[in-house]
Amino acid sequence: MSTIPDELQGSKQPSDAEEDSHVLIARQAIVDENRAVFGYELYDRSTPSQGYTADSDAALLFNALSFADTETLVGQKLVFINCTLASLAGGHLELIHPDKVVLEVPPVPGNLPEDIESHAVVLEDLRKRGFKFAFNHSVLTRGYAPWRALASFVKLDMTVLKPEMVQPFVKFATANTTAQLIAEKVETAEQHQLLTSYGIKLFQGYWFAKPALVKAQTIRPSQATILQLINLVRKQATTAEIEELLKRDPTLSFNLLRFINSSGFGLNCEITSFRHAVMILGLKKLFRWAALLMTTSRNGGAPPAVGQTAVVRGRLMELLTAEMLSPEDCDNAFVVGVFSLLDAMLGVPLAKALESVALPQPVLDALLYRTGVFAPFLALTEACESGDDEVFGRTAEALHLSNKQVNWAHLQALAWAESLAAD
Structure with a gap:
């Protein structure tokens, strides 16, 4: 033999x-x-x-x-x-x-x-x-x-x-x-x-x-979040409304991007934005996907603290880039913030976590190498979170942002995340 x-x-x-x-x-x-x-x-x-x-x-x-x-x-x-x-x-x-x-x-x-x-x-x-x-x-x-x-x-x-x-x-x-x-x-x-x-x-x-x-390794959204998605689809919600829900929950958006880019889905190009994923799937297939996700997910209430922190990061980066970058880059800035904690969510190194989801190169550069257009915004966001005054001051100055602008954006991001958790 x-x-x-x-x-x-x-x-x-x-x-x-x-x-x-x-x-x-x-x-x-x-x-x-x-x-x-x-x-x-x-x-x-x-x-x-x-x-x-x-x-x-x-x-x-x-x-x-x-x-x-x-x-x-x-x-x-x-x-x-x-x-x-x-x-x-x-x-x-x-x-x-x-x-x-x-x-x-x-x-x-x-x-x-x-x-x-x-x-x-x-x-x-x-x-x-x-x-x-x-x-x-x-x-x-x-x-x-x-x-x-x-x-x-x-x-x-x-x-x-x-x-x-x-x-x-x-x-x-x-x-x-x-x-x-x-x-x-x-x-x-x-x-x-x-x-x-x-x-x-x-x-x-x-x-x-x-x-x-x-x-x-998996990260699965709470069933309450998936139900929200199913209800949006049943009400024929707009792409923008569905995208908004995906932006609320990093586990939901991560799973969608990973699924739609899997070899079994049969696409010839990589999908890197939530909006594009929703448009490619369409409401009928999105409903099927959400229903199957529901059957494989556990019961759960509010997302864990790490997920909440990730949402704050995403929203803060989106606000900080709003007047400096294009709308598409602002969307990518949100993704950088949200996915910057994937390693904590999955319990594996970030590089390993990112292997299973398609993302634009500038997003990967920021997450993996701390380089490129999004890197200083991520550093500033983390400084807001940790209270590192030295990094905060240096990075804000480099981006020509005042302390008042950054602090106001941080408060808005925290309030936005809190409002989502209360929904």
Whole structure:
């Protein structure tokens, strides 16, 4: 047996003590005949599994795209996601770019012909939108002819099929579908050799790779804040009104920018402003996103103190730059202030935190290197916060701002943040 690449090695399962602030996603490689990774099947390990439901597989897709680093998680490979029949009509699929997603669809309970036919209509609609499907061996049995033309993959479970049944299924699939066959739960060299002799070229199982765990740090908005967003969308609020809410809560805006720039969303350009993100998503998809965020967030009241401080920083920088910079740069100044505390929110170095969200270079320069047009405003903002008179005086003078101007802006920023917390 050849050496298994490091990326395919297994990982221990998460303990019950894992913090709520982590998303835990297990991935198991699907490999080709040369043991190169063809794709990954994903499993949600963030919460104890109670079986797949329409909510659970929607949450898995959402967590994988929103919170995990999708480039680290799956790279450019296909993603295989177990689905329920109920979830196929779910709005969460409208948020997903289908090119990389394979939906693993179970057979219909009871195998009733009318149910098989009705689900074929749903599947056909998803296929037209670009989704691919993987079915188990049931699709090769009598009654599932309406599904066979939709199959991109057929999975043959080696723990379910008797050894003598595998070759007849392979021959039937080859003659009656255009699907690629995947032998799953392959656990021995003998199984692998036999399956290869039947012409199967894709494999999944412990013989190749155990599921490996990918852990992502998260910051999640309170459900009260998400409800405010949902209510704004339902009232057909303007982009400016929605942007205002995003500016109130750094956790909400951070999650939105990270999601819309994930590889699964399928954009060819990076979105770096809240307003642009809202315009790109549109109200319908924004509602879907907020609803899914709600299902994966904890109950909570007011944001933590660090979030409040971040909002004050953002508003103060926005006010300080108002008469010196363009409106777009004022928006970016707000982002610098708000995201300057991401390291405290996430518990990781700032450079690491910023890897998962797209930001303009001048914003990154200020946050990471304390250089560029926004750097002195950030230094002044922090001096206001800490009471560092020496830095305050030097920086204010360099920016040609009087003590009265800065102090008045700081009071306004504090009052603004307080008013938001009271809403």
